[in-house]
Amino acid sequence: MRHWLLKSEPDCFSIADLARAKKKTTCWDGVRNYQARNFLRAMAVGDRALFYHSSCDPPAVVGTVEVVRAAYPDPSAWDPDDDHHDPRASPENPVWSMVDVRLEAIFPRAVPLDELRGVRALAGLELLRRGSRLSVHPVSAEEFRTIERLARG
């Protein structure tokens, strides 16, 4: 079982939106970066991920989700009305992938980016790497546990 981190802008899709979703489950569509896509494709059912709110104040890890469906074609890629439309994509050549995730927990206390930076055990966290923009990336089991512990306060 692997651990991951998923970024979302709460203005676009927040963890509260996920909590309101049918079966508390959503498809994680719209990823248009090859490295991030390849991480989506590496996910297995049962993997867990941290849910991170970006481009907001404060940016923070706000909860956890579980992967409930492995990677499959992302149909938003060939939807001309979609913000992330990719003219190269089609049902025959999907190009982009998505997974389904289900809400596991909303943290009793969000853990802000600022706080993560000060934690020694998280020194290697991809999220904290200077200039890192990857919206999907792996985290170690130890990093995952550390952040869950911080969320309990």
Place this chain on the structure above:
DNA sequence: GCCAACGTTGGC
């Protein structure tokens, strides 16, 4: 709104 960092595109 600014800007650093990064990815992508396309001319050569």
Place this chain on the structure above:
DNA sequence: GCCAACGTTGGC
């Protein structure tokens, strides 16, 4: 294959 120009991300 190089690299300049451009677009995007995302913290601040």
